[in-house]
Amino acid sequence: MVKSSFSLLFGSMVRELGLEIAQPSVAVTGKGELSSRFPVTEFATASLATAGCALRALLARPDAPLYIDQRLASYWFSSSHFPVNRAPAALWDEFAGDYATRDGWIRLHTNAPHHRQAMESVLGVSKDKSALAQRVTAWGKTELEAAIVAAGGCAAAMLSHDEWLKHPHGKTVAAEPLFWQQLHAEAPRPALALPPARPLAGLRVLDLTRIIAGPVATRFLAGLGAQVLRLDPPEWEEPTLVEEVTLGKTCARLNLRSAEGREQFKALLADADVLVHGYRADALEALGFDAETRQQLSPGLIDVSLNAWGWHGPWRNRRGFDSLVQMSSGIADAGMHWKNTGRPHPLPVQALDHATGYLLAAAVLKGLQVRHEQRQGYSARLSLARTAALLMSCPAGDQSALAAIGPHDYQPMMEWSAFGLGNRLNFPLRLAGTPVIWGTPPAALGSAKAAWG
Numbered sequence: 485m486v487k488s489s490f491s492l493l494f495g496s497m498v499r500e501l502g503l504e505i506a507q508p509s510v511a512v513t514g515k516g517e518l519s520s521r522f523p524v525t526e527f528a529t530a531s532l533a534t535a536g537c538a539l540r541a542l543l544a545r546p547d548a549p550l551y552i553d554q555r556l557a558s559y560w561f562s563s564s565h566f567p568v569n570r571a572p573a574a575l576w577d578e579f580a581g582d583y584a585t586r587d588g589w590i591r592l593h594t595n596a597p598h599h600r601q602a603m604e605s606v607l608g609v610s611k612d613k614s615a616l617a618q619r620v621t622a623w624g625k626t627e628l629e630a631a632i633v634a635a636g637g638c639a640a641a642m643l644s645h646d647e648w649l650k651h652p653h654g655k656t657v658a659a660e661p662l663f664w665q666q667l668h669a670e671a672p673r674p675a676l677a678l679p680p681a682r683p684l685a686g687l688r689v690l691d692l693t694r695i696i697a698g699p700v701a702t703r704f705l706a707g708l709g710a711q712v713l714r715l716d717p718p719e720w721e722e723p724t725l726v727e728e729v730t731l732g733k734t735c736a737r738l739n740l741r742s743a744e745g746r747e748q749f750k751a752l753l754a755d756a757d758v759l760v761h762g763y764r765a766d767a768l769e770a771l772g773f774d775a776e777t778r779q780q781l782s783p784g785l786i787d788v789s790l791n792a793w794g795w796h797g798p799w800r801n802r803r804g805f806d807s808l809v810q811m812s813s814g815i816a817d818a819g820m821h822w823k824n825t826g827r828p829h830p831l832p833v834q835a836l837d838h839a840t841g842y843l844l845a846a847a848v849l850k851g852l853q854v855r856h857e858q859r860q861g862y863s864a865r866l867s868l869a870r871t872a873a874l875l876m877s878c879p880a881g882d883q884s885a886l887a888a889i890g891p892h893d894y895q896p897m898m899e900w901s902a903f904g905l906g907n908r909l910n911f912p913l914r915l916a917g918t919p920v921i922w923g924t925p926p927a928a929l930g931s932a933k934a935a936w937g
Contacts, residue, residue: 489523489878490554493530496874497843500662501850503537510536514555514912516886518832521822522815523880528557531839531846532913535704538849539915542856543683549916555886556893556912561838565727565926568898568905573724579603579613582642582816582828583620589828590625591811593638595724599803602637638803642828645814645876654813656797657869663847664795667854668861671784676856680917682709687852688936690752691715691733693762694722695805696834697868698790699729700841702760705848706732707911707920713752713936716929717741726929727903732922736934740771748934749773750781755936757855758786758848765791765800779861786851787863788844794867806837806868813872840871901925 490512498505510533517525529552536550566572577594594600606628610616620628625641632639648654679685684705691702691714699714706712712733717740722729739745753759759778761768768774778787792804810816810830819829843866851862894907903926911920 488526489881490526490530492878493523493527493874494533496877497530497534497662497846498537501534501538501843501846502665503534503541503850505537509533509550511549511551512554513551514553514557515884516555516558517880517883518558518561518886519883520832520880521819521829522831522875523878524561524831524833524835524875525554525558525886526878527835527839527875528561529554531842532557535842535846535849536913536915538846538853539683539708539918542849542853543678543680543918545680545917548918551914553910553912553914556910558833558886559889559893559909560912561833561835563728564909565899566907566909567727567903568907570904575724579610579616581613582811583617584827585620585623585625585628585641588625589642589811589816590620590628591640591642591807591816591828592632593640593805593808598636599638602635603632603639605635606631606637633802636803638805638808640804640808640811642811642816643814644817648812648814651812653793653797653799657794657867657873660794660796660867660870662843662866662870662874664865665847665850666863667858668779668785668863669783670859671855671861673784673855673859676852678856681919683918684852685709687711687757688713688755689758689760689848690756691760693760693790694720695725695762696729696837697806697841698760698762698844699725700838701788701844701848702733703729703731703922704842704845704920705758707922708918709923710758711937713934714929715749715752715934721929727901727906727926730926730929731908732924733927734932734937735927735929736932737930738934746771746773752934752936753778753781753785756782756785758788758851760788760790760844760848762790764803765795775863784855784859784861786848786855786861788847788851789863789865790840790844790867791865792868794869795865804868806834809836809868809872813869813876815872815876818876835875836868836871839875840866840868843871899925902928902931
């Protein structure tokens with residue numbers, strides 16, 4: 485019997501995390517799939533199921549019913565929040581997108597102002613996207629990619645999967661595990677209370693993540709009762725995402741480049757149970773907070789991190805985003821051939837970000853189990869590039885269209901925040917006796933003090 489893509493993906497995820505899962509372990513409900521060359525809906529369902537199984541293992545409730553609605557999972561991998569009587573913020577900067585070079589395609593990522601400025605330092609300031617496209621045609625794709633990256637920007641030339649596997653960094657990613665895991669020295673941490681209804685109540689999560697993957701992880705932890713304190717640099721904004729990902733969190737600003745900010749961070753970390761960070765590979769180390777120092781500051785810390793391109797190889801410190809990883813790894817090229825178009829065809833949603841987010845959350849829950857049972861610290865590292873490799877290892881099966889969102893798909897109460905009124909979709913994961921619910925609405929970045937409540 486041929487295994488489904490869900491079974492293959494879910495099996496790989498739980499096996500690499502080291503979870504012991506009894507069968508049948510997850511009930512999948514809902515119908516329909518996102519249209520893609522790859523099994524994106526099954527990918528979404530499997531990553532949520534892995535987080536659910538890690539939660540069930542932490543609670544020592546192996547027989548508790550666990551349900552994943554694959555239709556809602558598909559929608560949550562796009563957006564869970566829908567503003568009422570106001571237009572949603574634009575998802576992309578006007579110059580972000582795919583451009584034809586003289587020898588192929590390149591994607592320019594210009595959402596952050598400094599990334600757009602880096603692009604313009606190479607290509608000049610264009611009056612509109614058509615004018616920029618004309619400038620790009622004079623370049624070779626890898627030549628332009630290298631120039632923009634050297635200027636501090638973000639770009640990715642489109643490669644086929646075969647080209648990626650032969651690429652020096654692609655070879656490195658293929659050899660990496662999905663989860664890098666490490667146990668640390670025993671620490672005098674008390675046992676966790678783990679009340680089933682709010683299992684992470686009282687736990688402090690320090691969140692140094694931005695954009696999608698890391699914030700998705702900490703949003704899930706907040707939904708289980710954790711106190712999540714998100715720290716952003718001065719001036720950083722995410723107008724397109726803040727309502728989507730700050731649900732249940734306290735959001736503050738802290739300048740880690742200043743001596744005062746680093747001292748404040750030390751104090752916050754000392755009182756944290758969990759640290760989730762999405763800096764590039766050596767960024768925290770360069771600020772004086774390497775892995776050993778973090779464990780010394782907070783013995784028994786659960787320390788889970790994300791990097792776009794992986795943890796070894798020539799691109800380990802390169803800036804990266806989901807859409808860029810899709811271009812380099814062969815996803816956009818494969819989609820182009822599958823769709824029979826003449827331009828890159830990415831995944832229908834930012835699936836690498838969202839899936840990695842739930843896998844980050846699963847690693848945190850695994851770490852909390854280690855701390856609870858063994859009184860040890862724990863660390864794990866994941867990457868978008870390695871998550872992409874897992875997705876590409878499975879073919880998509882027959883696909884049927886997802887039913888449109890209806891009134892019954894929204895949570896009973898509308899959500900009111902400083903941004904206005906909105907609807908939130910029902911969460912796709914249900915573990916009997918342990919609801920995923922958020923105690924506070926979305927919060928503006930920098931709206932609170934950098935302190936534990």
